Amino acid sequence: MPDIRGLRRLIRFPWRSRVRVRRDIDDEFQFHLDMRIAELRARGVPPDTAHSEALRRFGDMSDAREYCRTMDEHSIHEQQRRDVLAELGSDLRFATRQMRRSPGFTTLAIITLALGIGATTAIFSVVNRLLLDPIPYPDGDRIVNLNRSNLQGNMYVTPTPKLVEAWRKGAHSLEAIATFGYKDVVVTDGDDPEDIKAGLLSPNVLPLLGVAPVLGRAILAEDTKIGAPKVVVLGHGLWKRRFGGAKDIVGQAMTIDGASYTIVGVLPRDFTVPFMDGGMRQLWLPLEENPDARGAQAMAKMRPGTDRDRLNKELSDVMVALSVEHPEFKEWKALALKPQDYLGSQTRDTLLVLLGAVGMVLLIACANVANLLLARASTREREFAIRAALGAGRWRIVRQLLTESTLLALAGGALGLFVAYRSLDAIIALRPESLAELDEVRLSPTVLAVSFGLTMLTGVLFGLAPAMFAAARDIGNSLKSATRSASGTARARRFRSALVVGEVCLSVMLLVGAGLLVRTMVKMRRAEIGFDPSGLISARVQLPEQRYPKREQRRVVYDQLMQRLQAIPGIGEVTWAMGVPPRTGMMFGDLEIEGTTFKKEDRVSALWSQFARPEYFKLTRLPIVAGRTFGADTSGKEIIINEAMAKKYWPRSSAVGRRLRLDAKGEWSTIVGVARNVTVPSTGRRVGGSMDYQIYLPFAEDFESPTLIVRPTGALPDFARRLSSEAAAIDAGIRVRDVSSVASQLANQLAGPRFNMSLLIVFAGLALVLATVGLYGVIAYSVTQRTREMGIRLALGADRPAVLRLVMSQGARLTAIGVATGLLAAAALTRVMVSMLYDVSALDPMTFALVGVVLGLVAVLASYFPARRATRVDPVVALRAD
Amino acid sequence: MARDPIDLLHGTLDVLVLKTLSWGPMHGYGISRWIDERTRGVLEIEDAALYKSLHRLERAGSIEAEWGLSENNRKAKFYNLTARGRQELRAEANTWRQYATAIFSVLESA
Numbered sequence: 001m002p003d004i005r006g007l008r009r010l011i012r013f014p015w016r017s018r019v020r021v022r023r024d025i026d027d028e029f030q031f032h033l034d035m036r037i038a039e040l041r042a043r044g045v046p047p048d049t050a051h052s053e054a055l056r057r058f059g060d061m062s063d064a065r066e067y068c069r070t071m072d073e074h075s076i077h078e079q080q081r082r083d084v085l086a087e088l089g090s091d092l093r094f095a096t097r098q099m100r101r102s103p104g105f106t107t108l109a110i111i112t113l114a115l116g117i118g119a120t121t122a123i124f125s126v127v128n129r130l131l132l133d134p135i136p137y138p139d140g141d142r143i144v145n146l147n148r149s150n151l152q153g154n155m156y157v158t159p160t161p162k163l164v165e166a167w168r169k170g171a172h173s174l175e176a177i178a179t180f181g182y183k184d185v186v187v188t189d190g191d192d193p194e195d196i197k198a199g200l201l202s203p204n205v206l207p208l209l210g211v212a213p214v215l216g217r218a219i220l221a222e223d224t225k226i227g228a229p230k231v232v233v234l235g236h237g238l239w240k241r242r243f244g245g246a247k248d249i250v251g252q253a254m255t256i257d258g259a260s261y262t263i264v265g266v267l268p269r270d271f272t273v274p275f276m277d278g279g280m281r282q283l284w285l286p287l288e289e290n291p292d293a294r295g296a297q298a299m300a301k302m303r304p305g306t307d308r309d310r311l312n313k314e315l316s317d318v319m320v321a322l323s324v325e326h327p328e329f330k331e332w333k334a335l336a337l338k339p340q341d342y343l344g345s346q347t348r349d350t351l352l353v354l355l356g357a358v359g360m361v362l363l364i365a366c367a368n369v370a371n372l373l374l375a376r377a378s379t380r381e382r383e384f385a386i387r388a389a390l391g392a393g394r395w396r397i398v399r400q401l402l403t404e405s406t407l408l409a410l411a412g413g414a415l416g417l418f419v420a421y422r423s424l425d426a427i428i429a430l431r432p433e434s435l436a437e438l439d440e441v442r443l444s445p446t447v448l449a450v451s452f453g454l455t456m457l458t459g460v461l462f463g464l465a466p467a468m469f470a471a472a473r474d475i476g477n478s479l480k481s482a483t484r485s486a487s488g489t490a491r492a493r494r495f496r497s498a499l500v501v502g503e504v505c506l507s508v509m510l511l512v513g514a515g516l517l518v519r520t521m522v523k524m525r526r527a528e529i530g531f532d533p534s535g536l537i538s539a540r541v542q543l544p545e546q547r548y549p550k551r552e553q554r555r556v557v558y559d560q561l562m563q564r565l566q567a568i569p570g571i572g573e574v575t576w577a578m579g580v581p582p583r584t585g586m587m588f589g590d591l592e593i594e595g596t597t598f599k600k601e602d603r604v605s606a607l608w609s610q611f612a613r614p615e616y617f618k619l620t621r622l623p624i625v626a627g628r629t630f631g632a633d634t635s636g637k638e639i640i641i642n643e644a645m646a647k648k649y650w651p652r653s654s655a656v657g658r659r660l661r662l663d664a665k666g667e668w669s670t671i672v673g674v675a676r677n678v679t680v681p682s683t684g685r686r687v688g689g690s691m692d693y694q695i696y697l698p699f700a701e702d703f704e705s706p707t708l709i710v711r712p713t714g715a716l717p718d719f720a721r722r723l724s725s726e727a728a729a730i731d732a733g734i735r736v737r738d739v740s741s742v743a744s745q746l747a748n749q750l751a752g753p754r755f756n757m758s759l760l761i762v763f764a765g766l767a768l769v770l771a772t773v774g775l776y777g778v779i780a781y782s783v784t785q786r787t788r789e790m791g792i793r794l795a796l797g798a799d800r801p802a803v804l805r806l807v808m809s810q811g812a813r814l815t816a817i818g819v820a821t822g823l824l825a826a827a828a829l830t831r832v833m834v835s836m837l838y839d840v841s842a843l844d845p846m847t848f849a850l851v852g853v854v855l856g857l858v859a860v861l862a863s864y865f866p867a868r869r870a871t872r873v874d875p876v877v878a879l880r881a882d
Numbered sequence: 883m884a885r886d887p888i889d890l891l892h893g894t895l896d897v898l899v900l901k902t903l904s905w906g907p908m909h910g911y912g913i914s915r916w917i918d919e920r921t922r923g924v925l926e927i928e929d930a931a932l933y934k935s936l937h938r939l940e941r942a943g944s945i946e947a948e949w950g951l952s953e954n955n956r957k958a959k960f961y962n963l964t965a966r967g968r969q970e971l972r973a974e975a976n977t978w979r980q981y982a983t984a985i986f987s988v989l990e991s992a
Binding site for chain 2: 024027028029031032034035036038039057058059060061063064067068071072074075078
């Protein structure tokens with residue numbers, strides 16, 4: 001009976017089956033009865049009597065059997081649970097011991113994973129905030145923005161208050177509806193006046209969002225009545241900044257646009273209104289209840305279980321009913337939009353590209369750690385063999401290895417959270433102005449949960465392969481061949497090479513992506529913009545509402561301000577325009593050219609437009625290449641077009657003197673000059689086409705908020721203040737805002753591409769480093785494994801360069817495959833980046849070539865050092881080793 | 883076997899089993915014989931109750947079981963006191979001693 005199995009069974013009854021339990025109890029009872037009968041017989045009791053006496057003494061046997069069975073099954077379950085926990089405990093203890101034993105490996109693996117998991121978590125939190133869960137309020141997925149759109153659905157505008165009222169009453173799918181808007185205001189308390197975009201809220205915005213003020217009260221219905229006492233609710237940031245977070249702020253007064261407002265409340269930190277520019281969070285005013293007002297937006301919360309199609313249908317039906325009485329609603333339908341709809345395909349593409357990129361980095365990190373584990377697993381072969389010989393099953397060893405990899409992943413994930421936290425700060429600091437929502441990105445519970453899932457997944461992902469290989473190993477062989485067997489099975493070796501090829505391939509793709517963005521950035525910086533922005537300063541000047549209704553009145557003010565400014569020493573040239581590139585306008589209409597009939601597909605309905613005074617061209621150094629600038633006539637009869645347009649419509653003759661109009665019923669304008677093209681580089685735009693056609697019309701004082709452009713000859717200290725005081729001297733109600741250099745505004749255009757580029761460069765750089773480490777690891781490892789072989793080769797007379805070539809060719813082969821597949825995959829994938837590029841083809845040959853070369857060089861370096869070590873093998877030592 | 887068996891107080895059997903096993907590993911039948919001898923047959927313990935007690939104690943971790951060979955070379959299930967069982971026995975024995983002393987002092991004083 002002393003065989004090992006029996007011994008084990010005698011030590012314990014591990015995990016008996018139900019059948020076993022029953023049989024054991026029967027055996028036990030039978031033994032008892034037999035003993036009792038034998039004893040009675042020994043005392044001389046006859047067999048029959050002995051048998052019945054034994055049964056009598058036993059009592060209720062079936063009850064006892066049942067009871068014992070229940071007890072035993074319970075103990076077995078408890079034992080099982082204890083055993084599993086104990087094994088897990090010992091696995092964990094063993095795993096931590098293993099990690100402590102090789103601190104270098106552990107540190108490298110944890111840092112690699114932390115970078116991968118951290119970067120992925122950070123980007124995922126951004127994607128989550130912008131794409132997946134854009135309204136961070138309870139039931140945010142039921143909140144929509146309501147618009148009315150034309151029947152074709154290609155144009156939409158905000159609803160009128162009357163329509164909102166009709167929707168509120170008529171649509172059952174709506175749980176709540178609220179309106180909001182914004183207004184530029186100036187806060188003039190204290191010494192420094194501050195321009196603020198204030199949010200305007202109807203009283204039901206906060207209840208709809210489920211937000212309560214942190215201090216005081218929200219905006220109430222009575223606040224929105226015309227002529228109600230002026231009240232204001234502060235945003236958290238402004239309250240902290242301007243009022244030091246004073247708790248007794250409610251009831252105090254502040255001056256907004258020259259009027260006194262009572263502060264009635266403070267809103268929570270991070271409060272923003274969905275569908276509103278994220279930068280608007282400082283000041284909240286009541287949205288006046290004015291049935292004739294336009295421009296306020298509407299948002300609604302749908303009832304649970306309603307979808308947008310049903311809501312749109314219902315709201316449109318309300319409009320049809322309304323149009324009986326109000327024909328102005330006839331040609332319209334309702335359009336409910338979600339925040340994602342506003343994001344624009346460019347931002348969406350960018351986010352998905354970044355998420356994909358960071359996912360690749362994570363994959364590379366996993367491949368790297370898997371490679372490290374594989375290398376280590378082969379040095380631990382003897383350990384596994386001994387454990388297997390001592391009775392550990394395959395599954396037990398696999399589980400041990402998975403425990404180790406999961407532990408590594410968890411450590412990496414924990415450090416990764418820190419990485420994610422810091423990267424988010426960096427991302428927010430880098431973000432372009434257009435992505436103000438990024439400021440609210442947090443490591444939310446959703447993000448943390450996803451990150452945890454990701455961590456566990458990576459643990460299995462990089463741990464599984466080494467575990468499988470360890471399990472598949474032949475125990476006997478490992479034990480016998482001791483240290484020398486460690487060359488690893490051919491399969492494991494091939495797998496490791498495949499991992500490195502994969503890493504190189506992914507890095508190539510990331511590098512190509514980053515390269516394309518770098519090229520975009522360079523092209524944008526170098527773009528010929530057509531005029532000379534250096535030194536130009538622009539400012540928007542806004543006349544008080546309705547104080548200067550007539551053009552002549554406005555002209556007086558504008559002329560006066562110009563004269564006053566010209567008295568400032570060093571002011572140089574001054575002019576008025578509608579805007580200044582990059583901020584100019586679009587003009588809509590059906591372009592008609594005298595004497596030409598367009599084919600339908602050649603129709604142009606929108607043009608880049610600018611309204612300028614005659615000196616605009618000289619001041620901005622925008623050359624007039626043919627004809628002249630505007631004369632004194634500002635009636636719009638004169639027009640200047642750009643070269644692109646002139647070349648398109650009058651390719652062989654001069655455009656000067658020709659006539660065109662944008663309104664079929666309007667008067668013809670005569671082209672008096674042709675200006676050089678103005679190009680403001682922006683990504684995702686097709687170069688060429690009608691959007692490049694530009695027209696200039698005489699500045700005719702049509703605007704209440706034109707732009708002042710100055711090209712100073714000298715230093716203009718304190719220009720903003722000076723400008724404000726000159727304006728105030730004419731009318732205290734004139735507001736001056738956005739005083740800034742044109743060059744900086746143009747540079748702002750690069751913020752988005754720079755953001756994309758920076759992130760992708762970081763990812764690609766990480767990928768390159770990880771892939772290099774991976775490649776180095778594989779080559780270095782194989783050199784160690786082939787020490788004997790090298791020794792033999794050298795002993796047989798191979799020269800050192802030959803050995804060097806041998807090792808390096810291995811690295812070169814892996815790299816070549818990786819680079820080739822990577823470039824092919826990149827060629828297939830860079831299409832998704834088109835909207836992030838400017839004037840660079842997604843298949844830019846230079847980028848592709850350069851990436852190939854860079855990776856080649858890196859690969860040479862990564863395999864050179866291990867190769868050199870191979871040439872230094874001392875044949876005698878190598879052959880004697882073992 | 884004409885005696886008046888005393889009904890066992892609830893829980894008494896467990897402590898008797900533990901005490902018996904403190905002498906060394908024993909199978910169920912052996913335990914039954916041992917108690918019989920010690921109590922001179924005063925306590926007639928039903929075998930069914932004894933086995934219930936054994937499996938109950940095994941589940942509680944006070945005793946553990948293993949199959950072995952009996953004196954007459956048959957396969958038998960042997961029970962052995964665990965460290966926890968030993969502790970329990972000490973505690974139970976104390977309680978019993980106090981209980982018995984209390985009862986006695988009442989009975990004697992009468």
